[in-house]
Amino acid sequence: MYSQAEENYLKCIYALEMEHGEEVSTNLIASKIKTKASSVTDMLKKLSTKDLVAYKKYQGVKLTERGRETALRVVRKHRLWECFLVQKLDFKWDEVHEIAEQLEHIESDLLIDKLDAFLRFPKTDPHGDPIPDKHGRMIISETVKVLDMKIGSSGILTGVRDSSGPFLKYLNKKNLALGDKIKVIDIEPYDQSVHIETRTHRLVISNNVAENLYLRNVK
């Protein structure tokens, strides 16, 4: 139906809309997709004629309804394949992204629905991101950033903002995983670094790391 390049652009625009809201700029897309702005302009024109995005010169771009549906189908495939890799093939959560980037372009509705069933209809992927169902609906859980937690309160680690390999490997090394209960002991006013405690250990995380951890509040 759509080429891999087209699907990658749609997914990228979708992600940027989620993160930044409203219209997405050419340069933002270019940097995320690691390509040149001129290439982005070319593609936006093409997606526009296919009614996947609303694009007006110099005005940024927005997904149309059709574009959003298509993007969500790709996201669904990406996240389901990540679940498969981790749950069935014993990959680690930091190893699956590149492979899922390839698998997300396999075209077969039947395949993806059967895979969904095989995995028992997971609601989130190995990084805590929600998996759209076949109608594009997903459960977006309420999360709190570490820095917005009251000191002394606890939360369950449910998601990461940055799911790049290096960050996930850092969490592995520090023995932090999704589902862990984390208590915020103290926030250093000087540099906003955070002293936290898990069931097994205590550690200090930088402000940067704290910004990338999402917690679900617990009693």
Add this chain to the structure above:
Amino acid sequence: MYSQAEENYLKCIYALEMEHGEEVSTNLIASKIKTKASSVTDMLKKLSTKDLVAYKKYQGVKLTERGRETALRVVRKHRLWECFLVQKLDFKWDEVHEIAEQLEHIESDLLIDKLDAFLRFPKTDPHGDPIPDKHGRMIISETVKVLDMKIGSSGILTGVRDSSGPFLKYLNKKNLALGDKIKVIDIEPYDQSVHIETRTHRLVISNNVAENLYLRNVK
């Protein structure tokens, strides 16, 4: 490493070498890949510079050692994915080919080895074709064509020459599946049609069908 187009050509040349032996002609490749002879010539030149095939103008083409290894890796992936689809996702044997055509191009050695282990190192795919191991080795079972069987003797259906959708659907309809014990009751001298018997029923198959069934001899 190699593009999907390159991999498809290598797999095609490999299959044609198996079937016809020796050098493979431009037109044969073109018809199998459903493309034009001129496109094949272009690709053969490219594969030749990459040392994947030995190609001399007007002389046909042969895989080099490198080319054969690459083709076998693609074949391995194709057949393992077919096993996955049938064994784990409950696809029928006539539904998997097109999806495997896409999956065979996913690039990750780790993935394919983990998939192999997950499936318990299958030796044949759902159509009875042998699966190369990670070193390219596979078990080629001795088979007999139906027409070469002695009348009254029996064999186990272990493979099909034609694994196209229509033929497999025909076998489904006639209740014939891999592993079935088949007894050759009679061969009609006039048109070489064959009267066979399975554990559950008797039927007559055309010469054409008979040509496409491989049996393993049994006492």
Add this chain to the structure above:
DNA sequence: AACATTTTTTAGACTAACCTAAATATTCTT
């Protein structure tokens, strides 16, 4: 051996997706 047919290659063109460099539009600064 000469001619006809078939196969293969070459020549030239097209599209998708990218690129660099230059032009133009927008936004920021004073």
Add this chain to the structure above:
DNA sequence: AAGAATATTTAGGTTAGTCTAAAAAATGTT
């Protein structure tokens, strides 16, 4: 509100993979 800086688009080019039409080589037939 002008000039500077930045963002975006346009112009023109490249590569992979395809195509059609024409040329050339190989093969078959008498």
